[in-house]
Amino acid sequence: MSEARVEHLTTSGVFTLDGGSWEVDNNVWLVGDDEEVVVVDAPHDAEAIIEAVGGRRVVAVLCTHGHNDHVNAAPAVADATGAPILLHPDDRVLWDMTHPDRAPDGDLADGDSIRVAGADLIVLHTPGHAPGAVCLYAPVLSVLFSGDTLFQGGPGATGRSYSDFPTIVDSIRTRLLALPEETVVNTGHGDSTTIGAEAPHLQEWLDRGH
Structure with a gap:
């Protein structure tokens, strides 16, 4: 049985895209135990994230998508x-808009599995909010890290470059709503929800896209 647990902190900063900028609060999720963790998204405040990690080994920094x-x-x-x-x-x-001189160290691909503290995080490619958006599903913890793909109340924003509403709804319908209803959805911004709480609204989102 995994001893892995989920830890949470919030950082604040500015989101910029298409010439606009917005003040935002971002969720940072750590998954692991007393020895090792993964960091799911690393926004705004490196010092706060490093402090939350403590002395533990960081297996990877996993980016749900490339927005700054x-x-x-x-x-x-x-x-x-x-x-x-x-x-x-x-x-x-x-990514290159924010870090033109620093490439990521490796790729996340659909179906990949990242192991930490006895738990597997399975990569689900869920384009729509961004072309390379992914969610990370930890079956043993009954938790999904959804980035900006699924929020409490609906899909992530698709009004800006490199995003597409029908694509995000299809990603949610085919990849996320197939997960167990009790799965907790830990989002990139705001409060967590569950698959079961969001699933009944799928038709509303589909209608909104027409």
Whole structure:
């Protein structure tokens, strides 16, 4: 049985895209035990994330997508901990806007599994909010880390470059709503929800897209 647990902190900063900027609060999720952790998204405040890690070994910094408010602290966290930064290659175009001189260390691909503290995080490619957006599913913990793909109340935003509403709804319908209803959804911003709480609203989202 896994001893892995989920830890949470919030960081604040600015999201920039398409010439606009917005003040945002971002969730950072740590998954692991007293010895090792993975960091799910590294936004805004590298020092706070490193402090939350403590002296533990960081297996990887996992980027749910390449928007600056999810990756801007990733190189500093990686450099401080020796961890690799992993990103789906379809989001390099977004990553490079923030870090043109620093490539990710490896790719996240659909079906990949990252193991930490006896728990497996399974990569689900869920494009729509961004072309390389991924969610990370930990079956043993009954937890999904959804980035900006699924929130309490619906899909992530698709009004900006490299995003598409029908694609995000299809990703949620085919990849996420197939998960057990009791799965806790830990999001990139705001409060957590469950698959069961969001599933009944699928038709509303589909209707909104027409």
